[in-house]
Amino acid sequence: MTATVSPQVADALRTLGPFDPEVCMSCGTCTATCPLGIDVLPRRVLRDAALGLEDHLLAEAEAIFSCLLCRACESACPAGVHISEDIRLLRRYLLRKEAR
Ligand code: SF4
Numbered sequence: 001m002t003a004t005v006s007p008q009v010a011d012a013l014r015t016l017g018p019f020d021p022e023v024c025m026s027c028g029t030c031t032a033t034c035p036l037g038i039d040v041l042p043r044r045v046l047r048d049a050a051l052g053l054e055d056h057l058l059a060e061a062e063a064i065f066s067c068l069l070c071r072a073c074e075s076a077c078p079a080g081v082h083i084s085e086d087i088r089l090l091r092r093y094l095l096r097k098e099a100r
């Protein structure tokens with residue numbers, strides 16, 4: 001997939017609430033912990049959001065809305081990323097995009 005980088009994406013997400021994927025170390029612990037076993041949850045989704053890869057986020061919408069918000073990943077994250085809150089903000093962002 002070609003990637004269009006939009007620096008405005010992370011800025012737009014920060015206007016919706018506290019958004020902190022940039023502290024992610026990309027260790028993969030969260031993905032290994034997630035009970036859903038969906039490849040892109042949550043590490044790649046967070047990376048794509050931090051990088052402003054909007055095309056990727058749109059393609060990952062189903063995974064983003066599948067998240068159970070169980071916080072198992074968040075409890076295991078060594079960097080203290082607020083993963084469930086970040087996913088909530090991503091949902092709000094995608095819903096707003098869809099409403100336009
Ligand atoms: S466990 Fe935390 S630091 Fe590691 S990839 Fe997931 S969000 Fe990033």
Ligand code: SF4
Binds near residue numbers: 033042068070083084
């Ligand atoms: S909060 Fe979402 S991404 Fe994290 S472990 Fe639960 S289902 Fe997976």
